[in-house]
Amino acid sequence: xxxxxxxxxxxxxxxxxxxxxxxxxxxxxxxxxxxLKVLLLKTKYAGGWALPGGFILKNEHMDASAQxxxxxRTGLDEIFLEQFHVFGDPDRSTKKIxxxxxxxxxxxxxxxxMFERFVTIGYYALVDFTKVTPSPDNISAACEWFxxxxxxxxxxxxHHIFDEALQNLRMQLNFHPVGFNLxxxxxxxxxxxxxxxxxxxxxxxxxxxxxxxxATGILKRLDETKKGVAHKAPFYYKFDLRNYKxxxxxxxxxxE
Numbered sequence: 100x101x102x103x104x105x106x107x108x109x110x111x112x113x114x115x116x117x118x119x120x121x122x123x124x125x126x127x128x129x130x131x132x133x134x135l136k137v138l139l140l141k142t143k144y145a146g147g148w149a150l151p152g153g154f155i156l157k158n159e160h161m162d163a164s165a166q167x168x169x170x171x172r173t174g175l176d177e178i179f180l181e182q183f184h185v186f187g188d189p190d191r192s193t194k195k196i197x198x199x200x201x202x203x204x205x206x207x208x209x210x211x212x213m214f215e216r217f218v219t220i221g222y223y224a225l226v227d228f229t230k231v232t233p234s235p236d237n238i239s240a241a242c243e244w245f246x247x248x249x250x251x252x253x254x255x256x257x258h259h260i261f262d263e264a265l266q267n268l269r270m271q272l273n274f275h276p277v278g279f280n281l282x283x284x285x286x287x288x289x290x291x292x293x294x295x296x297x298x299x300x301x302x303x304x305x306x307x308x309x310x311x312x313x314a315t316g317i318l319k320r321l322d323e324t325k326k327g328v329a330h331k332a333p334f335y336y337k338f339d340l341r342n343y344k345x346x347x348x349x350x351x352x353x354x355e
Contacts, residue, residue, distance in 0.1 A: 100197050104212065117154035122219045123165050124152035124186075124257065127173065128265035129228035130281040133290075134246050135259060135297045138233060139253070139344040141241040147254040148245075151220065153236070165222045172242060174232040176195065179225040179280040183267040187218040191256045216301075223264040225280035265298075272298055274350045276317050287325050288312070317343045 127138040139148040151172040153162040162180070169178050245251065246263060250258065251269040271277070278294055279287075292308050312318060320338050325333035 106185065119159055119248055120216060121161075122152055122154050122217055123161065124150045124219045124221055125165055125168055125172075126221065126223040127169065127226060128223060128247075128264075128268070128281070129226050129231060129244060130297070131228040131244070132295055133293045133297065135294075136244040137250070139243060139245055139251070140172075140233070140239040141243070142254060143238050143240050148251045148257075149239075150226055150257045151236075151242075152264055161220060161279070165224075166221075168222055170209050170278055171228055171236065172234055173338070174234065175226060175230060176288070180222055181224075181267075181271075182220060183223050184221040184263050185218060186221060186256060186260060186263075189216055191217070195253070196227060208266065221260050221264060222333055223268060225277065227280065229283070246258065265341055274314065276338075276343055276346045277337055279340070279343055285321060285323070285335040287336050289333055295299050313344075315346060317346050 127136065129136045138151060142149050142179055150167055153164070153168050155161060159167075162182070165180060165182075166178070169180065170176060228244070233244065235242040247261075253261070253262070268277070272295065277298065278291055281294060282290065288309055289305075291312065292303060292305065295308070296303055317339055318336045319336040321337060323335045326332065327336060
């Protein structure tokens with residue numbers, strides 16, 4: 100009962116603390132066992148799964164609100180974060196879902212700011228899967244990873260937001276390096292190629308991929324090889340952080 104009272108106060112008086120019409124939704128990508136995953140929340144009072152998100156405090160920078168939400172859900176600081184789109188469809192937030200949610204926590208619909216039109220700012224984040232501690236918020240029952248190719252039913256327009264984030268990531272992948280935030284400190288060329296293939300949703304030619312990656316100058320080959328493989332052991336690589344950061348700013352050749 101005490102928890103529901105806290106929620107009721109939060110949503111009936113939220114206009115005093117938060118901006119009324121703007122929210123943030125975050126698409127958090129992680130790479131694990133050759134599969135690209137996204138972190139989702141199981142909602143308690145609305146049904147379905149949702150992207151991690153929330154409202155922006157009145158005196159808070161928009162990017163800072165996204166970073167705050169990401170830290171609360173993953174436990175990580177200094178996450179790679181990219182703003183990719185603004186979602187402002189007048190019908191993106193349905194009254195039916197909000198009515199049911201507010202009814203479940205005991206807030207009168209006629210006094211709630213939750214029925215106003217919301218614009219949400221979309222961010223995507225790239226994180227090291229192994230370092231994340233998924234943590235649900237106070238209106239969620241669970242916080243779990245899902246393969247991007249096996250997503251559950253999502254509330255509101257969150258599936259559309261996810262689709263836009265993935266499309267943006269794929270577009271960026273053709274001109275900027277990706278991997279530093281998704282892979283471990285060392286990795287093999289086949290593991291890096293699998294990351295690119297998983298994001299792009301298609302196979303890439305092994306020799307062509309390796310040639311283009313090495314030509315970027317963002318990789319350093321280590322003397323160490325991967326143990327316990329059936330065929331010729333591949334060498335481990337790591338990112339040359341200095342050149343990687345240069346490539347993030349100036350771009351590089353397409354992998355298409």
